């Protein structure tokens with residue numbers, strides 16, 4: 001990569017952009033709300049069930065100036081979801097600063113595995129056992145969304161719930177390939193442990209991105 005481009009990526013002024021799309025937030029608290037998604041490439045957390053493995057290798061996604069990303073985004077929606085990949089791989093301060101200048105609502109989908117950067121109106125923390133969140137994010141997460149792939153994930157969810165702030169909304173979301181097996185277990189679990197709510201990947205049922 002060009003030295004100057006590399007410098008701009010390091011500074012968060014350019015980002016490896018995988019895709020951008022206008023859709024409906026499918027998951028969590030804001031499910032059902034129209035939003036423009038910015039999917040930034042690069043993630044080395046390595047969840048074996050990740051549904052966007054094509055995002056992992058940042059090198060295959062073109063470094064794109066944040067001016068161009070924001071110019072596009074503002075045409076579509078007042079609500080912007082930044083996802084990936086793992087967006088916190090990169091310095092999110094420049095991108096979110098520019099989105100805020102445009103008066104947009106900015107949400108992040110993150111594993112929290114790296115230092116929290118950026119200004120966010122909504123933080124969805126989806127922690128992963130294999131690379132735990134940096135401690136500072138628990139105090140500011142608006143929702144905790146734990147993916148349920150097997151029974152041990154209920155234990156992990158309870159452990160993670162101990163660390164979040166008292167206003168944080170707690171979700172259990174079935175891992176997509178295990179949904180038939182795990183949905184009944186999640187339903188039973190939530191009826192017994194009522195601080196939890198269910199989150200489904202509703203965009204996959206709606207056949208939208």
Ligand SMILES: C[S@@+](CC[C@H](N)C(=O)[O-])C[C@H]1O[C@@H](n2cnc3c(N)ncnc32)[C@H](O)[C@@H]1O
Pocket residue numbers: 043049050051052083084085086087109110111112125126145147173174175176177201
């Ligand atoms: C693809 S990730 C990108 C953002 C960030 N790396 C993260 O994991 O939060 C977006 C959301 O999808 C969830 N997710 C990924 N693969 C999934 C799957 N197979 N089933 C259910 N949820 C999944 C993640 O836990 C996360 O909440």
Ligand SMILES: Nc1nc2[nH]cc(C(=O)O)c2c(=O)[nH]1
Pocket residue numbers: 023024025026027083084109203208209
């Ligand atoms: N519609 C829609 N909603 C989503 N919520 C979180 C997503 C993500 O991949 O981060 C996602 C996604 O990929 N599509």
Ligand code: SF4
Pocket residue numbers: 043044045046047050051052053055084085086111128
């Ligand atoms: S942290 Fe997110 S993007 Fe990275 S592998 Fe896990 S689910 Fe996929």
Ligand SMILES: [Mg+2]
Pocket residue numbers: 051052
């Ligand atoms: Mg997705």
